[in-house]
Amino acid sequence: MAETIFVLDSTAFYSGIPYQGNGKYYTTYNVLEEVKHQSVGSALIHSRVQVTEPSKEAVDQVSSMAQKTGDISALSATDISLIALAFDLNKNGGTVNLVSDDFAIRNVAQVLKIPLSETNIRGEWKKIMWKLYCKGCGKEYTNPKLTQCIVCGTTLSRKALKPT
Template identity: 40%
Template sequence: MKKSEKLILDSVAFISGFPIEGECFTINEVINELKNMYTRTRAEIALSQGKLRILEPSRKEIEKVKRIAAKTGDLLNLSKTDIKLIALAHELNGTLITDDYDIQNVATVMKIKYRGIYERGIKEVFEWKNICKGCGKIFPLNYKGKCDVCGSELKKIAKRSKK
């Protein structure tokens, strides 16, 4: 870890025992996700020692993340916590510590650095869309139901691009 590097911690950082050193940040929602007594205590000790700070991203950054996640098709898979973590990392120009592929996908598009703990990280950026199995018509990801042209089921597919 670089001395001036700002790390934004997802719950996996606490669960894995990731060293909380340097400039570490998270959001309240991540702390609230920690149900195991050991991981919760670890986070609370880091907070009390000043090794970890809780910050909230700006509304502007949150909206930016939502817009980009909607374009990539990840918005429906991201929780409010995920969106806020990405927004905070972007706002602080920090590195996200997460194993969540949806977070990593949006982070890559937004040019946010990230590091996985148990997983290596994504190899490709995905853009998701719904396509009709019958006629191939493309629908928005939030569209529910069958194709309005041919009545066939829709399938979520990924359009790949290099990282």
């Protein structure tokens, strides 16, 4: 049986990368850039995640589909590259799961018949949880979208909580 391929968006990284499991994990350079300055343990990313770029054809195909569905304005270049990568991998006959919570990403992927992760995939990923905290004043945050401390303005840091 073929190995399952998970294509990860940046929110997938924020919710934690699986330590173990049989899947293969893919993302694009754009996504990696986005999560890098959020200090999401890059050593761990490199040991688990294959970083690759989609084909130009796939990017074009995804872009024109996103235009048709009206999602294009909600999608960044990063989002499009990610959908395109999943599209490529899916076409190559792998068992692909695109992991994203983003509505526009999910919508376009669905139209292109790219399998989407169940939203409960997060459940399997509880092995590492990331905690956001401020090095300046010590305040901790749970909103993964925050980048700055609302108390003192320091750029927030992330650390992995010990697996339970």
